[in-house]
Amino acid sequence: MRSWPEVSVPTVAGNGPRLRLYDSAADEVRPVEVDDRATMYVCGITPYDATHLGHAATYLTFDLVQRVLRDQGTEVRYVQNVTDVDDPLIERAERDGIRWEDLAVRETDLFRSDMEALxxxxPAQYLGAVETIDLVVDAVSKLLDSGAAYRLEDGTGDIYFDISADERFGYVSRYDVPTMLAYSAERGGDPDRTGKRNQLDPLLWKGKRDGDPSWPSAIGEGRPGWHIECAAIALAHLGEQIDIQGGGEDLRFPHHECSAAHAEALTGAAPFAGHYTHAGMVGYQGEKMSKSLGNLVKVSELTAQGVDPMAIRLALLHGHYREYREWTDDYLHVSEKTLSLWREAVRRPIAPSADCMLAKVRECLSNDLDTDGAVAAVTEWATAKPLHNDSGMSVQVVKHAVDALLGIAL
Structure with a gap:
């Protein structure tokens, strides 16, 4: 599957400090222990609706992670998936009277254009579930052979992971069993399924059903489960252990817990990720922005109304990435004014020195992505009284820094 076009990231003189990032499994902000190379896997969309601002905020978070790592002199190997066959996608296609394949293609194309605009x-590798079925089949086969997976004895052909095969199960989310059961039921699991060894055992392979897409394989005809898809892709393209596993807060359980358990059962290497980092949800009108609630503010709709994508990006930098944030039109209006202020500042004939601004932006972003502090530092520079006539050099530093570190083109 093709990704979207590469983004040109300018070089800024010097290197920023080492990134310190929150790790959900450790429940603390700590350094990302990498040197010249880092690996990062961020779970992608299930393409059954256009990119809303909750999606955008998540991918913006890990875009900032990548930019800060690059600025400290680290090469980042980044992989993302697209769950282009799954129950929600199939259900939406049936509701709308469209082939599920066509819906997946349409919404993935729209997602690409939104990511490009922002x-x-x-990612270096952008992979769909459909094109990686062989990887999943191989992984499930190995789990069956090792005893970490089992077939349900009801003739469906469904295969489940036995969570008792991973003695560390639960360390990623740190949730107790009642919480895990509640989230499993809410987020695509089937804790009440008859015949499972444990209510929390996740589906690895769904056997063929009438009218359901399926593929022939060595483990029977069917299609991949959700969690094993990401584990198989990450292992194949990033190795047995990765530095950062990213996604939205709602993926903490069951998705990241289960995909980590799958990967560790397959390789014996633990922990699967050095950091499990999760972006907080974005709300609108008092509720978490979600497709099921229908309270979506979509990137494509805002840009179609003529909103500058850089203003959208700047608005999404408001508040800390780990916190729940309520989207309001005020954020966008304030960000449009801030963006205009910055752009006017870099056109001034005389500008203040940018050294302090650059140091402050780097310091803030390296401290668990303090975007509010970084934005304030740029605004402080933009409103400061020029003290010398070195405007050409200062303006160039600001434009490159804001572009490279915040991703905003002035």
Whole structure:
């Protein structure tokens, strides 16, 4: 599957400090222990509706992670998936009277255009579930052979992962069993399924059903489960252990818990990720922005109304990435004014020195992505009284820094 076009990231003189990032499994902000190379996997969309601002905020978070790592001199290997066959996609296609394949293609194309508009650095590998079925089949086969997976004895052909095969199960989310059961039921699991060894055992392979897409394989005809898809892709393209596993807060359980358990059962290497980092949800009109509630503010709709994508990006930098944030039109209006202020500032004939601004932006972003502090530092520079006539050099530093570190083109 093709990704979106590469983003040109300018070089800024010097290197920023080492990134410190929150790790959900450790429940603390700590350094990302990498040197010249880092690996990052961020779970992608299930393409059954256009990109809303909750999606955008998540991918913007990990775009900033990549930019900060690059600024500290680290090469980032970034992989993302697209769950282009799954129950929600199939259900939406049936509701709308469209082939599920066509819906997946349409919404993935729209997602790409939204990411391009927001200047999100694309992944090196952008992979759909459909094109990676062989990887999943191989992984499930190995789990069956090792005893970490089992077939349900009801003739459906469904295969489940046995969570008892991973003695560390639960360490990613740190949730108790009642919480895990509640989230499993809410987020695509089937804790009440008859015949499972444990209510929390996740589906690895769904056997063929009438009218359901399926593929022939060595483990029977069917299609991949959700969690094993990401584990198989990450292992194949990033290795047995990765530095950062990213996604929205709602993926903490069951998705990241289960995909980590699958990967660790397959390789014996633990922990699967050095950091499990989760972006908080974005709300609108008092509720978490979600397709099921229908309270979506979509990137494509805002840009179609003539809103500058850089203003959208700047608005999404408001508040801390780990916190729940309520989207309001005020954020957008304020960000449009801030963007205008910055652009006017870099056109001034005389500008203040940018050294302090650059140092402050780097310091803020390296401290668990303090975007409010970074934005304030740029605004402080933009409103400061020029003290010398070195405007050409200062303006160039600001434009490159804001572009490279915040992803905003001035």
């Amino acid at each position: 200047r999100i650095i694309p």
